[in-house]
Amino acid sequence: MPSNQQENEIYDSTPFTMKEAIAEAQRCLHCKKPMCRTGCPIENEIPDFIHQLSKGNLGEARNILAEKTNLPAVCGRVCPHETQCEGHCVLGKKGQPIRIGKLEQFIADFDADMGLTRENIPPKTRGNVAVIGSGPAGLTVSGDLAHMGFNVTVFEGEEEPGGVLLYGIPEFRLPKEVVRRETKRISELGVKYVCNTFVGRDITIDQLFEQGYDAIFIGTGTAISKELNIPGKELTGVLQSHYFLRMVALYKNGSLDRHEVPITEDDHVLVIGAGNVAMDACRTAMRMGAKSVTVVYRKGMENMSAAQVEYEGAVADGVKFMWNTTPVEYVGEDGILTGLKVSVNDTELIVPCNKVLVAIGSKPAKLIISTTKGIEVNDNGYVITKQKPYGMTTLKGVFAGGDVVHQPATVVLAMKEAKKVVEGIAAYVDAVKLLEL
Ligand SMILES: Cc1cc2nc3c(=O)[nH]c(=O)nc-3n(C[C@H](O)[C@H](O)[C@H](O)COP(=O)(O)OP(=O)(O)OC[C@H]3O[C@@H](n4cnc5c(N)ncnc54)[C@H](O)[C@@H]3O)c2cc1C
Ligand code: SF4
Structure with a gap:
């Protein structure tokens, strides 16, 4: 359900000034039964941190946030607030909900700029844990376990830790410096990254x-x-959105030249899909200077899975939308894409384009399960885990969490699951150590 916030205005993501943040915090009713907290998957103590902020106690506000999250500057920016914390704020029923995400972002950014708080670093006496992957799930497991006295090493395939936060979500929504700041803070807890x-x-x-x-x-x-299995998918110009976003991220951090990014100023681009990845792909293609960008979606606007705010952002950026339009065939000449044949109301037509960015989902890679015996996955390749100890796979001592288990979701849902797996890992390692005595 769209909230009043969405109906009335395009969400303004410009950071608050101190004056604006305190004024916004002072609007909070500090409800006895805070619905916003219920709406937050990791149950951040929202009224409490907002209350401290309203009194100007930023260090205390940051400490309250740190009890539940290792990534407040990230969540403050990219959580789907309108359906989570802010969507549940009682003030939203008749007017504007508290801008919880922007306040969370403000506190995390201010703390980072001013160095207000210091983490408690306990001695690492409870055991050694290897974490594979440094997206929100891996970072949450690492940060929480380090806080609990475990020695943690993260193994990451990419050059830098951060996962999708660094190589997927574009800079204009989540600055890389913010991600680097959060991963550095986790390393200061004693977590080691092996990239x-x-x-x-x-x-x-x-x-x-x-x-x-x-x-x-x-x-x-x-x-x-995931590939769109229609004729012509081998034509030059048919690309995956994840690949495109990763190439742009590498170009932005100086690892690639502009000509290596597969969208140029001459391109007419179609993006297939209407989720958040599609919105990031179309908005990034606009920013890379494409001549035109159109999103093609087989269902109606009401079925779009992208956050409303992202859709509005795309419209504001100049992206066009074709609803109820089913891709039928990629069309080309001499191996090069020249258009997409689509079906609209049972009529077929060719939409001219020279690049297509496919954004219809993703699934886990098989690299680990194909080189390790005993880790079972379901028919779609997602890792099967147990309830007790929470998150353990079918191989003893190996746990899993985040998108690799629960399908592509959101940052905060990956964090929520990871936090539950942390309890499973801690209980398992403690039990193993007890038996060793
Ligand atoms: C373009 C895009 C935009 C998105 N926008 C939003 C948004 O606005 N808000 C939101 O809440 N969610 C968003 N999401 C979803 C969100 O980013 C994911 O749900 C979340 O990142 C999942 O976290 P994860 O830790 O499970 O996996 P990931 O973030 O995918 O991290 C996995 C990590 O594991 C590493 N890895 C993989 N295999 C290996 C291996 N064999 N060895 C070592 N390392 C390995 C990868 O390099 C990566 O760093 C978006 C996703 C995408 C792709
Ligand atoms: S983690 Fe996300 S859902 Fe929870 S309070 Fe922060 S912005 Fe809202």
Whole structure:
């Protein structure tokens, strides 16, 4: 259900000034039964941190946030607030809900700028855990376990930690500096990152156990983009949105030249799909200077899974939308894409384009399960986990969480699951250590 906030205005994501943040915090009713907290998947103590902010106690506000989240500056920016915390705020029933996400972002940014708070770093005496993947799930497991006295090493295939936060979500929505700041803060808890290391290729799970890890967490997300199986998919110009967004991220951090980014200023681009990845792809294509960008979606606008705010952002950026339009065939000449044949109301037509960005979902890679015996996955490739100890796979001592288990979702849902798996890992390692005595 759209909230009043969505009906009335395009969500303004410009950061608050101190004066604006305190004024916004002072609007909070500090409800006895805070519905906003119910709407937050990780149950942030929202009224409490807002109350401290309203009195100007930013350090205390940050400490309250830190009890539940390692990524407040990220969640404050990219959570679907309108359906979560802000969607449940009672003030939203008749007017504007409290801008909880922007306040969370403000507190995290202010703390980072001013260095207000210091983390408590407990001695690492409870055991060694290897974490595979450094997206929101891996970072949450690492940060929480480090707080609990575990020695954590993160193995990451990419050059830098951050997962989709760094290589998927574009800079204009989530600045890379913000992600780097959060991963650095986690490393200051004693977490070690080993990057450029793909588990299953450079090292195996069995070898990690041989190195003395008591438990291993798999948080590898869904790296394989789903293909649209229509004729012509081999034509030059048919691309995956994940690939395009990653190339732009690498170009922005200086690892690639502009000509290596597969969208140019001459391109007419169609984006297939209407989820958040499609919105990021179409808005990024506009920012890379494409001549035209049109989203093609087989269902109506009411079925779009993208957040309303992202759709409104895309419209404001100049992206066009074709609803109830089913792709039928990629059309080309001499191996190069020239158009997309679509069906609209049972009539077929060709929409001219020279690039298509496919954004119809993703699924887990097989690198780890194909090199490790005993980790079962379901028919779609998602890792099967147990309720007790929470998050353990069918292989003893190996746990999993985030998108690789629960399908592509959101940052905060990956964090929520990861937090539950942390309890499972801690209970398992403590029990194993007890038996060793
Ligand atoms: C373009 C895009 C935009 C999105 N926008 C939003 C948004 O606005 N808001 C929101 O809440 N959610 C958004 N999401 C969804 C959200 O980012 C994911 O749900 C979340 O990142 C999942 O976290 P994860 O830790 O499970 O996996 P990921 O973030 O995918 O992290 C997995 C990590 O594992 C690493 N890895 C994979 N295999 C191996 C291996 N074998 N060895 C070592 N490392 C490995 C990967 O390199 C990666 O760093 C978006 C997703 C995409 C793709
Ligand atoms: S984590 Fe996300 S849902 Fe929870 S309070 Fe923060 S912005 Fe809202």
